[in-house]
Every structure is written in C-alpha cells, then in structure tokens.
Amino acid sequence: MEKAKISASQLFILMVLFELGTSILLPMGIGAKQDAWLAILVGMISSFLLFFVYHRLYLYYPNLLLTQYTQEILGKFIGRILAFLYILYFAYFAARILRDFGELLLTFAYPDTPLFIANALLMLVIIYTVRKGIEVISRSGELFFIFMYILAITGFILIIVSGLIHVTNLQPVLEKGIFPVLKVAFTKTLYYPFGQVIVFTMILPYLIHSKKAKMTGLCALGLSGINLAIIMLINISVLGVTLTERSQFPLLSTVQSIQVADFLERLDVFFMFALIITSFIKISVFFYAVVIGMTSLFKIKSPSRMTYPLGLVILFLSMTIASNYQEHFYEGQKVVPLILHLPFQVVIPLFLLTVVFLKNQETRSRVMKNFKNSSRK
Known part of the structure; x- marks a missing residue:
C-alpha cells in the first residue's frame, strides 16, 4: 500500500461517480419494461446487504487490501x-468500461x-492520474462531482421545459406483477453497477476514519x-419503453430531443461531459485496484512502476x-453476470466471511477453555 489517506467525503464522492460510471449510458433494468426504475431501486437495496459483507x-482486516486478507484467511x-483472480477481474472491467467509452465516443462524435x-x-x-496515487484520484473526484451535478440539474430542467416528459409512458406500474422486477434486479442491476463496489475493498484501508466507512458506503x-432510477424514469417517460429498449445509449437520445424556443438544442455536449467524467473515475478506480493489487501481491516497492x-x-x-x-454488449448482459459477477461479488466474499467467522469462534472457544482451566487451578 502507498502511504496515503482519504476522507469520508472523498470516499463518498468516488463511490457515487464510480457507481454512475457508464451505467448512465445504458438502458439499465429495461428487461422490467416501464418498471426498470423499480428494478434499479430493488438492486440498490439488495446491494446494501452485499456492502455489509x-x-x-x-x-476484521482494517489495514489490509482484499488481495492481502485473502491470504490471511x-x-x-x-x-x-x-x-490474482480478483486482480484479473478488476482489469477485465477496467477494459470493458474503456471499450464502452471508446464505442460511444465514436458513435457520438468521431465516427472516422x-x-x-x-x-x-x-x-x-488515467495512467498519469493513477501514477500520482489515490489522493489525486480522490481530489479529481471532488472537482468533477460539483460540475457533474450542475450538468445533471441543468439537463433535467431543460427536459421539463421542453415538454418532453410523458408520464403515461411509465404506466401501468407493475403491469405483470413484481416477479419481472425481482428477476431483473437479482440477475442484472444488483451486480451492475452496485455489486462492483467490491473494488472499494482495495481503497477502504486508506480511509482516515474507519468508523465512517459503513455509513459512507451506504449513503x-x-x-x-x-x-440511476431517476435517469431511467426520464428516459422511459421521454422515449417510451420500445425506443429505450432499442437504443444503445438512451440518455443520449433523450438529451438530443431537448429543444427550447427553437434555438436551444443539440445539447449533446452535456452528455459528453458526463460520459468523460464518470468513465474517467470508474476506470481510474478499477485500474488503481489492479496496480495496488499487483504491487502488494508481488511485493513491488513502487506502485508507480506498474502503471505504464x-x-x-x-x-x-x-x-x-x-x-x-x-458482441461486447451481449457478453455484458448475458454472460458476465453469472460467470463473473455472481462468484466474485457474492459467493467468494460470503465464503471468506464465513471462514473468518468460524476461525474467530474457534479462537474464542479456545481462549474461554484455557481461561476456565486456569481458573480451576
């Protein structure tokens, strides 16, 4: 680990921007049709349980990275x-998000x-930023966070003023019952993006006040x-379920629909700024986890040597x-959740926690037994 510390507010900002990431680009939870926003909220609530794990x-290991306490356990x-498998997992998703960014950039502005x-x-x-360490990544997040929300609020106001929102597109709520929502939540939205917060097990040891970690993460x-639920509500209310489902990047289509007083239009630059900011932060966090994980695993003294x-x-x-x-999109929707997300986000952490719990119980039992024996003597 590098000798660095971040505050709870910096961790909070990093986590929010990380979770938004490329999730704002994609039609999240659209398998639940007009109830996609509900699938996102159910996935969010379920992710609280994962974060508790x-x-x-x-x-149990406040000063160790995930790649370190797996060896202790x-x-x-x-x-x-x-x-090493977790490092590969983080590297794979850094590459996936970088591919998402590149594809959208070419589709949106630079086709040639x-x-x-x-x-x-x-x-x-990103290499330059990660080379400077977690404190620089955190400070970058602080700068981008305010700008990001100014863009979001401005865009939301313009969409309302344009008269694009049609609430009827969100009806009927739970047309086919709660099951489709739960199915999408527990097969898609729980893992992406919420379950990806497991990467912060590589950053939590840098937190100044460890007692604030739980509340910061949950908030x-x-x-x-x-x-994300609001974004999907807006996308569906503007585009309708069919167009949202067919669109590769529904938020881009929504922003392109903005037209105020016949002169304020083509505000794709809003979307572009959001894409660059959130993609930068999300890839940086994943890439930092890869670098610091490799450094700790192979006992390399200087993490900066590994960045290039x-x-x-x-x-x-x-x-x-x-x-x-x-093909990239298909893999992300159909293959990755079961093959990668389920074991690395749910199964393995639960197994590690069970082993730690049993070890601690065994240690306590041994201590109590020794204490009773010494008391009798």
Whole structure:
C-alpha cells in the first residue's frame, strides 16, 4: 500500500461517480419494461446487504487490501491465487468500461477516428492520474462531482421545459406483477453497477476514519441508486419503453430531443461531459485496484512502476475483448453476470466471511477453555 489517506467525503464522492460510471449510458433494468426504475431501486437495496459483507471483512482486516486478507484467511497458496483472480477481474472491467467509452465516443462524435486512438487518449490521462496515487484520484473526484451535478440539474430542467416528459409512458406500474422486477434486479442491476463496489475493498484501508466507512458506503450506494432510477424514469417517460429498449445509449437520445424556443438544442455536449467524467473515475478506480493489487501481491516497492505496463495491458484488452460492440454488449448482459459477477461479488466474499467467522469462534472457544482451566487451578 502507498502511504496515503482519504476522507469520508472523498470516499463518498468516488463511490457515487464510480457507481454512475457508464451505467448512465445504458438502458439499465429495461428487461422490467416501464418498471426498470423499480428494478434499479430493488438492486440498490439488495446491494446494501452485499456492502455489509464487504464492510464486515474490512472490520476484521482494517489495514489490509482484499488481495492481502485473502491470504490471511485461506493461506498463502490459495489466497494468492484468489487475489490474482480478483486482480484479473478488476482489469477485465477496467477494459470493458474503456471499450464502452471508446464505442460511444465514436458513435457520438468521431465516427472516422480509430477506436484505439480514442481509448488510448483516455488511458494516458488515467495512467498519469493513477501514477500520482489515490489522493489525486480522490481530489479529481471532488472537482468533477460539483460540475457533474450542475450538468445533471441543468439537463433535467431543460427536459421539463421542453415538454418532453410523458408520464403515461411509465404506466401501468407493475403491469405483470413484481416477479419481472425481482428477476431483473437479482440477475442484472444488483451486480451492475452496485455489486462492483467490491473494488472499494482495495481503497477502504486508506480511509482516515474507519468508523465512517459503513455509513459512507451506504449513503453513496443510496444516492447513486436514486440517481440511476431517476435517469431511467426520464428516459422511459421521454422515449417510451420500445425506443429505450432499442437504443444503445438512451440518455443520449433523450438529451438530443431537448429543444427550447427553437434555438436551444443539440445539447449533446452535456452528455459528453458526463460520459468523460464518470468513465474517467470508474476506470481510474478499477485500474488503481489492479496496480495496488499487483504491487502488494508481488511485493513491488513502487506502485508507480506498474502503471505504464499495466495500462498498456488494459488498453489492448479493451481492443480485443470483443470483435464488435454488439458482441461486447451481449457478453455484458448475458454472460458476465453469472460467470463473473455472481462468484466474485457474492459467493467468494460470503465464503471468506464465513471462514473468518468460524476461525474467530474457534479462537474464542479456545481462549474461554484455557481461561476456565486456569481458573480451576
């Protein structure tokens, strides 16, 4: 670990921007049709339970990264293998989000630019930022947070003024009952984006006041969940279920629909700023977890030495992760949740917590037994 500390407010801002990430771009929970916003809220509430698991592990090992306490819990051999798998998991999603960013940038503004160039430009900035450490990433988040919400509030006001919102598109609520909502929540929205907060097990040890970790995490998950639910409410009320479902980037389509007084239109730049800010923060957090994880796992003294080679790996992985965007999107929706999210976000953390709990129970029993024996003597 580097010698750095972040405040609870910085952690909160990082988590909110991280959760928004590329989630604001995609039609989240649209499998629940007009109840997509409900699927997001159910996923958010369910993620509180996951965060309790991550936080409990943090309480047992407040000064260790996830890649370190796996070795404490399961032993050096198995623990190191699991730690390396988590590093690969974080690297894979850094590459996925970088690919999302590049694809949207080309679709939106630069159709003739090679994907590699778009991804490389952002990755160079991220490498520089991560090289400076977690404190610089946190301060960058503080600067972007205010700007992000100014954009969001302005955009929301313009959408209302434009008269684009049609509440009837959100009706009927729960047309087919609660089951479709629960299905989408527990197969999609719980894992992406909320379950990805597991990456912050690599950042929590840097928190100045460890007692504030639980409340900070829950508030960040709550705010980001409400924000994402509002975004989907707006998308569906403006575009309708069918267009939202068919659109690759429904929020972009919504913003492009804004027209005020026949002169204030084509406000795609709002969307562009939001895309750059949230993608930058989310990739930076994942990439930082990769760098600091590799540093701790292989006992490398200077984390900054790892940024350039690992950054190139992330960049080339983003190019080879899928042959086209349709394949990339399909993998993210159908394959990744069960193959990667479920074990790494739910199964393994629960297993680790169970092992730690049993170890502590055994230790307490041994101590009590020794105490009773000494008392009799």
